[in-house]
Amino acid sequence: MVSTQEPFSEAANNWDLERLYIDLADAKRQVAPPRAKPGLTEVEKTHLRGLLCRYHPEDIANRLNKDRSGIVVDLSRTLYRYTEKLTNREEKTLRHWGDIANWLEAAGYKTTEPPAQQIVDWGEAPEVSVFHGRNTELETLNRWIVSDRCRVVAIIGMAGIGKTTIAVRIAEQIQDEFEYLVWRALPDKPPPLSEILLNIISFLSDEQSTDSSNNVDDLISKLLKVLRQHRVLLILDNWETVLGGDGAGRYQPGYEKYGELLQRIAQQNHKSCLVLTSQERPETLTSCEGTTVKLRKLEGLDEVAATEIFRTENLKFAAEDATRLINMYRGNPLALIHISKMIQELFDGSVTEFLRINTIVVPPPIEMLLRQRLERLPEWEKEILCCLASEAIWLDSDTVRSRMSSEISTGEFLQQLYSLCQRSFIEKCKQDGKVLFTLQPVVSKCVQRYFNGRQQL
Numbered sequence: 001m002v003s004t005q006e007p008f009s010e011a012a013n014n015w016d017l018e019r020l021y022i023d024l025a026d027a028k029r030q031v032a033p034p035r036a037k038p039g040l041t042e043v044e045k046t047h048l049r050g051l052l053c054r055y056h057p058e059d060i061a062n063r064l065n066k067d068r069s070g071i072v073v074d075l076s077r078t079l080y081r082y083t084e085k086l087t088n089r090e091e092k093t094l095r096h097w098g099d100i101a102n103w104l105e106a107a108g109y110k111t112t113e114p115p116a117q118q119i120v121d122w123g124e125a126p127e128v129s130v131f132h133g134r135n136t137e138l139e140t141l142n143r144w145i146v147s148d149r150c151r152v153v154a155i156i157g158m159a160g161i162g163k164t165t166i167a168v169r170i171a172e173q174i175q176d177e178f179e180y181l182v183w184r185a186l187p188d189k190p191p192p193l194s195e196i197l198l199n200i201i202s203f204l205s206d207e208q209s210t211d212s213s214n215n216v217d218d219l220i221s222k223l224l225k226v227l228r229q230h231r232v233l234l235i236l237d238n239w240e241t242v243l244g245g246d247g248a249g250r251y252q253p254g255y256e257k258y259g260e261l262l263q264r265i266a267q268q269n270h271k272s273c274l275v276l277t278s279q280e281r282p283e284t285l286t287s288c289e290g291t292t293v294k295l296r297k298l299e300g301l302d303e304v305a306a307t308e309i310f311r312t313e314n315l316k317f318a319a320e321d322a323t324r325l326i327n328m329y330r331g332n333p334l335a336l337i338h339i340s341k342m343i344q345e346l347f348d349g350s351v352t353e354f355l356r357i358n359t360i361v362v363p364p365p366i367e368m369l370l371r372q373r374l375e376r377l378p379e380w381e382k383e384i385l386c387c388l389a390s391e392a393i394w395l396d397s398d399t400v401r402s403r404m405s406s407e408i409s410t411g412e413f414l415q416q417l418y419s420l421c422q423r424s425f426i427e428k429c430k431q432d433g434k435v436l437f438t439l440q441p442v443v444s445k446c447v448q449r450y451f452n453g454r455q456q457l
Contacts, residue, residue: 007063008049014112015052020104021045027085028078044078047071051079051100054173062135068308098172120175121203124185124237128168130312132333133305137296141170144294145233145273146177152266154239154285155277157298158424158443159369160334163277164237166298171235171275178233178272180204185237188372193257194219204232216257220264227270239278244376247415248422249283252376259284266293279373280423297424300331309333310351313340317351325351328360330427330440338363360445370446373423380408380416382451385425385439389447394429394436 011017025039040048050060057075061068080094087103094103104110144150155163164185175181182200190196197219204226226232242255251259259282265274266288276282281295289295300306306326310317317325329335339354339361347353374382387403388395395403401413408416417437420426428437439447 006049007046008053008055008060011049011052014110015104016109016111017045017049020048020109023086023109024048024079024082027082031081031085031091032078043074047075048079048100051075051097052104054098054101054176056131056169056172057097058131059135059138059169059173062133118176118179119203120181121183122181123183125168125171125183125235126164128165128172131165131169132308133301134162134166134169137166137298138170138173140296141166142174145170145275146174148291148294149271150273150294151270151292152262152274152276152285152288152294154281154293154295155275155298156281156295156424157279158332158440159279159373160332160363160366161298161300162333163279163298165333167235167237167275167277171233175233177231179230180232181235182232183235183237186239186241188241190241190255190258192216193255193261197223197261200234201226204230216260220261223261224264224268224270227265227272230272232272234272234274236274236276239276239282240280240373243278243280243282244373246378247283248419249281249286251283263288279369300326300329301333301336302331306331306333306336309336309340313337313344313349315340315343315349315351321351321355324355328441330442332366332440332442335363335366335442338365360441362442362445362449366442367446367449370443371450374447374450377423378416380404380406380412381420384413384416384420385447386451388426388437388439389444389451392438392441392444394431394438396434396436400437 021040024044028036028040029038046064047060050063051057055063057072058068060066061071064071075097079100081091083089083100083103084091084094087107089103094100141153141155144153155167157163171181171183180203182203184196184200186196194214194216197216198214201219201223204223227234239258242251242258243249244252262274262276262282263284266285285293285295301309303323303326307322310322310325325339326336329339342361343349343351343354374385377385383404383406384400387400391403397414397417400417401408401410404413417426421428425439425443426437427440428435430436438444
């Protein structure tokens with residue numbers, strides 16, 4: 001029996017662990033060096049349970065506070081080789097961690113039947129080969145989606161913070177809990193909702209539906225019917241592309257039906273889960289958030305995870321320089337990856353030499369995303385950003401309002417400031433009893449360039 005206190009003990013719910021331990025120990029005896037301890041070690045059993053739960057080796061390392069590269073090497077020398085022998089594969093043909101669970105399931109070691117039909121469409125989801133940190137966030141998302149069976153889970157954060165990446169990783173981990181997995185990424189100019197719904201329903205209905213109705217309300221009802229009949233993990237990436245009205249979380253003209261879709265999935269009973277990623281919180285979730293609707297705002301990577309990016313890119317750095325660079329970019333993983341590659345190419349990997357220049361470089365992917373969102377902002381919100389960007393220091397709300405050129409009432413100003421906070425544009429802190437506001441350095445630089453470009457037109 002596996003104690004519930006042991007790491008990854010949930011593997012016992014779906015796998016015949018005792019038989020696996022015995023059979024893998026026999027396979028180990030046949031392939032391991034003579035000096036190896038007989039039977040599976042406790043470490044090998046723990047690693048095995050983690051892989052059977054579909055945890056990535058890096059996630060296992062994080063849970064166990066182990067070196068990430070070390071655990072990958074260890075797996076390639078131990079469980080990978082034992083599994084090949086047990087399942088009668090040729091040596092060194094197991095190269096991907098997910099094959100452990102797949103091969104052992106095919107060999108009959110899984111004790112619960114897989115879903116009646118597990119059908120997956122990853123759509124436009126990117127491949128995530130490298131993942132840094134976020135262990136706490138992954139555990140929270142796993143609990144909300146699998147254990148708490150939330151209907152909607154929203155992952156919110158600024159451009160480049162890793163929303164799509166963590167959505168891919170959690171979906172990989174929990175896909176076995178669902179009959180269907182569907183990933184759809186909304187483009188910068190999303191199509192009508194009816195087109196998206198017809199595409200998803202066609203896939204979930206195994207393309208057997210002959211109903212070609214384009215009525216959005218009917219299509220939402222049909223999708224909900226499928227979500228009640230089957231356990232579906234539906235991921236909608238880049239939800240912010242339908243937002244950008246005259247206030248945070250409001251929908252652009254013509255896209256209001258997307259809000260109705262979200263509201264009905266959040267409020268009506270079904271056994272599926274919608275995961276969405278967005279740079280701002282949809283207004284329709286405000287009244288729905290609770291037991292079955294959850295929101296997770298992503299912040300920057302912690303110093304340990306961010307430093308792993310520097311090591312992956314083979315940068316040379318002192319601890320204090322790494323800390324300074326991480327703070328400059330607020331732990332934004334996309335920014336840190338881009339800057340690390342630039343430092344490697346232009347400064348021979350020296351973080352110290354890059355910091356001597358004392359400038360903020362805005363990664364092009366982040367600038368493009370921020371510019372797209374700046375274009376959609378109301379003029380008063382743009383002016384508040386311009387005031388904050390021109391100061392580059394922490395300011396209280398009264399000071400920000402006094403620097404604005406436009407006449408604006410106190411109530412309207414506070415609403416616009418609140419809206420910018422909800423859109424993940426503004427940082428805030430409390431100092432000497434006052435709430436202060438500023439922009440992240442990357443956002444500030446991008447805002448300055450945006451407004452300078454407008455003035456030159």
